[in-house]
Amino acid sequence: MTLDDLRAALAAVPGREWLDDALARVRTDPDTAGPLFARAERKLGREPLAGDGAWTAGRAARALLLAELADPQRIVTLYQQGDAAERLAVLAALPLLDIGDAGVPLLQDALRTNDARLVAAALGPYAAHLDAATWRQGVVKCVFMGIPLSAVDRLDDRADQELAGMLSALAQERAAAGRRMPDDATALLNRLTVADTSRKQA
Amino acid sequence: MRIFDPHIHMTSRTTDDYRAMAANGVQAVVEPAFWLGQPRTNPGSFADYFDSLIGWEPYRAAQFGIRHHATLALNPKEANDPRCRGVLDLLPRYLDKDGVVAVGEIGYDSMTPAEDEAFAAQLALAISYELPALVHTPHRDKAAGTRRTLDVVAESGIEPGRVAVDHLNEVTVGLVRDSGCWMGFSIYPETKMSPPRMVEIIKAYGTERILVNSAADWGHSDPLLTVETGKALLAAGFTADDVDRVLWRNPVEFYGQSGRLDLSETTPGATFAGSSIARGGS
Structure with a gap:
């Protein structure tokens, strides 16, 4: 639009x-x-x-x-x-x-809230202006809050190995608690792991 | 039984209360701005409180399928602290918000000159923002306070049908009925009004212009006493339609005068229900 x-x-x-x-x-x-x-x-x-x-x-x-x-x-x-x-x-x-x-401080404000609509809206196309650390925290917060990762603009472009490490740690906590990771987060983690393996092999 | 609680301070209640309310038929609430137990000392504290009443609290309610609206005002108790008078300057900005369906709670606590001034100024705001007004009646010297309240309402020029006078009892209900204002009753575990007494009042005065609320807050109160009152009315022989009028259609009619009441069903998909709150926060 x-x-x-x-x-x-x-x-x-x-x-x-x-x-x-x-x-x-x-x-x-x-x-x-x-x-x-x-x-x-x-x-x-x-x-x-x-x-x-x-x-x-x-x-x-x-x-x-x-x-x-x-x-x-x-x-x-x-x-x-x-x-x-x-x-x-x-x-x-x-x-x-x-x-x-x-508008960056507004995204930071929205990401601090516990309102899933605001958190999701902060990760649209304007999130290109967010630094990598804030963006990663935002993505993991989506997983934590059950917000579908389809809300995140350019997810695969920006997802890096540091995000993979954070998702992997969350997955371990969830497994320890007997709770499931959302499917879209597991899929993202798998994509990142495959990408990392092929990078190391190349 | 569908229930619209026209006066409840959800800020002071737990998420378990929302769950119990939803399970017992409460589908809509109005949260009036009031005091929080600890007196505030500056307008900024009110701004954050008002933001919560039009931001976080409606979101929290929506997780349980409950529609949440607010009434905003400088309450009579804190109107007596000169440090809080700046709240009157903040209000115009907030009274334009979609979730605000009345000016309130206004009225008297100790009937001081500062309360006179804040009460009159906020009735004028209700008129200029085309909003109804929710008026609290004092706990001490209630009958005299109610008479004085009705005089100030009449002087303000607001239509009586756009004013609800709350926390009434057997002694004050007649005065308010004769004024043309709406009659509000707060059903409490021990004090203000009880379900059996409420049944007797409705037997005597009918169901027109009657609002029944729990006024539940941080004190000894119970958000399900609206439900108990509905059951007591049915047990006393009132029809399901009578109960629906008192506990749903009357508050819809009163706050609907704002033109801002939105009772469309909450859509869990839009708010990602089942997310952080249901899971215990982030």
């Missing part, structure tokens, strides 16, 4: 006029963004957008408001002052916004 895709998907939804007005207000006075961002979901609704179940009309509207705002500090503030749905909307929009590394 790009911002243009979201604009197109919102072209005919109920509440479109409200959104146009909100975007115009944010353009002329960025201080109005807070209340408009908070209200966007109940104005636009929580129906999934056609073509992409990850986006609801309300979340897409929030992404457009952030793009209109285009000010990293104000975007960070909207996350910090947001409820869970507002924070999820900011995290989902981060890869679409031109804000460099300014």
Whole structure:
């Protein structure tokens, strides 16, 4: 999804006029963004957008408001002052916004929570900005919390032998406790082990 | 029996309570902001508390299939500490949030001038944010406090039908019924109100504008006393429809006036149910 895709998907939804007005207000006075961002979901609704179940009309509207705002500090503030749905909307929009590394502290905040939705959202495409140690902790936290690893963007590209060591240690703890590892984590660990063996043999 | 507990402080309750509530038919709750036993000393403590009521707590409830909404306010007790008055400046930002379905708990504790001021200011906020108001009545001097509460509500200009006056008993229910406000009852193990007394009050006053809650918190209280009250009503000859009206449709009607009540079923897939909480945290 790009911002243009979201604009197109919102072209005919109920509440479109409200959104146009909100975007115009944010353009002329960025201080109005807070209340408009908070209200966007109940104005636009929580129906999934056609073509992409990850986006609801309300979340897409929030992404457009952030793009209109285009000010990293104000975007960070909207996350910090947001409820869970507002924070999820900011995290989902981060890869679409031109804000460099300014969103990294928001990923770190989301990864500290115990809300599986926030943890998963922190490991989307914008996680390319996360350093390797934080990213690995995030992946292992997904395994720990039962979050499907399909939530992690570019999982196999970034997974390294250090992650393999952490997963292997978790697998040992689970085995000692008589508990199962999630299948997708075991599969990842197997892929990493095979890759390591062929590297050593080469 | 489906139950909507319109007043319960889940922040102070355990995950086992959520499990027991869900198993006994509680499908929705409203958590009013109140005090936490230990007085707070600055607005930042309230900001973190409010964030929890619109962030973590609804998520925790959703793990058990329970919808969680909140009412936010500076409570009357802490309104007396000048260090906490800045909370009134924080509130506008929070009253715009989707999960906030009323301003509350507001009202009186010791009936001081500081409480007068915070009460009136927050009724005005309820009007400007088009939210209902949840009003606490004092434990001491309750009848006088309730009369004064109703005077302040009338002066504020808010419609009485958008105000719930809570923690009522046999002495105060009539005053509130005549005012047009909703009548809230907190069923407690020993103090405020009991299931058998609640049955008698509904026999006398009917089911209209009645809200029954557990007001369970960090004190001696029980989140399943709404369920017990439903059983007591059935045993006394009320119909299942009467019970559904009192324990579900009435709170839906009252908080529905906010336009923000979301009772769509929680979807376990969307919140990765069975994850960290069910497994004991990370």
